[in-house]
Amino acid sequence: DAGVTQSPTHLIKTRGQQVTLRCSPKSGHDTVSWYQQALGQGPQFIFQYYEEEERQRGNFPDRFSGHQFPNYSSELNVNALLLGDSALYLCASSLTDTDTQYFGPGTRLTVL
Amino acid sequence: GEDVEQSLFLSVREGDSSVINCTYTDSSSTYLYWYKQEPGAGLQLLTYIFSNMDMKQDQRLTVLLNKKDKHLSLRIADTQTGDSAIYFCAETSGTYKYIFGTGTRLKVLA
Numbered sequence: 001d002a003g004v005t006q007s008p009t010h011l012i013k014t015r016g017q018q019v020t021l022r023c024s025p026k027s028g029h030d031t032v033s034w035y036q037q038a039l040g041q042g043p044q045f046i047f048q049y050y051e052e053e054e055r056q057r058g059n060f061p062d063r064f065s066g067h068q069f070p071n072y073s074s075e076l077n078v079n080a081l082l083l084g085d086s087a088l089y090l091c092a093s094s095l096t097d098t099d100t101q102y103f104g105p106g107t108r109l110t111v112l
Numbered sequence: 113g114e115d116v117e118q119s120l121f122l123s124v125r126e127g128d129s130s131v132i133n134c135t136y137t138d139s140s141s142t143y144l145y146w147y148k149q150e151p152g153a154g155l156q157l158l159t160y161i162f163s164n165m166d167m168k169q170d171q172r173l174t175v176l177l178n179k180k181d182k183h184l185s186l187r188i189a190d191t192q193t194g195d196s197a198i199y200f201c202a203e204t205s206g207t208y209k210y211i212f213g214t215g216t217r218l219k220v221l222a
Contacts, residue, residue: 004154033208042116042200042212043155056208090154092210099143099204103155 002027004093004104012110013081021076021107025093031055032074033101034066037088049074050096078109086111114138116203118213125221130188132216134201137182141203144177145210146186149198158186158199188218196220 005024013019025032031050035043045058049068068074072093078085088108092101115137124130136144142163147155161168161175161184168175174187184201198217202210 006154031208033210035210035212040214042202042214043210044212045209048208058209092155099206100145100157100160101210102157103147105154108152 004091004102006089006091006104006107008107009105010108010110012112014112015081015083017081017111018077018079019081019109021078021089021091021109023074023076023091023093023104025072025074025091026102029093029095029102030072031094031096032068032072033092033094034074034076035090035092035103036060037090037106039087043090046076081111083111085109114203114205114211116201116211116213118199118201118216120214121217121219123219123221124191126191126193128191130191130195130218130220132186132188132199132201132218134184134186134213135182136184136201136203136211138203138205138211139182140205141182142206143204144175144184145202145204146173146175147200147202149200149215151197155200191218191220193220193222 033048034046037043047057088106091104094101145160146158172189198215202212
């Protein structure tokens with residue numbers, strides 16, 4: 001039973017560029033959440049997708065956007081990258097109407 | 113507002129018990145979780161407790177919840193060097209998002 005997978009593992013971008021991160025949920029899960037974890041901090045909620053719609057959003061600017069596909073996989077897009085966007089981006093999946101989220105290994109984004 | 117606090121560091125000797133503490137502010141929390149993060153890795157779910165429980169035991173792990181004081185603890189019995197990691201508590205009030213603490217770095221001395 002495959003767990004949550006994310007790609008790529010690492011990514012290096014420069015300021016002003018755009019980036020797309022990908023997530024495949026755990027088998028049987030239909031809900032995907034994205035979190036940003038800055039160095040030395042706990043994860044911060046970005047948004048959650050269910051039925052291809054953004055269901056809830058945290059305190060992140062519109063530069064952060066996402067998408068969920070019919071197969072429940074998801075993308076996180078960040079436009080106009082800033083140095084402060086450097087972080088580990090974590091995807092978590094869950095089955096709707098249950099609260100337990102299972103996390104992937106993350107994508108480490110470095111913005112130079 | 114929603115806030116979760118943890119102490120930053122804990123050091124224990126191998127074979128001893130570890131107790132990691134967490135306090136939260138949201139009185140409407142429904143589930144509280146403990147996750148483990150090893151260097152460069154994602155979060156591994158260890159255990160969780162529903163807010164109407166006050167204790168849950170799962171092998172070497174014991175979770176205690178004091179809802180009145182909004183205090184959660186994770187006890188690891190017979191701590192091993194492989195338990196060295198950062199431990200996060202998180203709470204949710206059914207609004208889909210998790211609120212995480214800043215993590216407690218556990219160091220196990222051989």
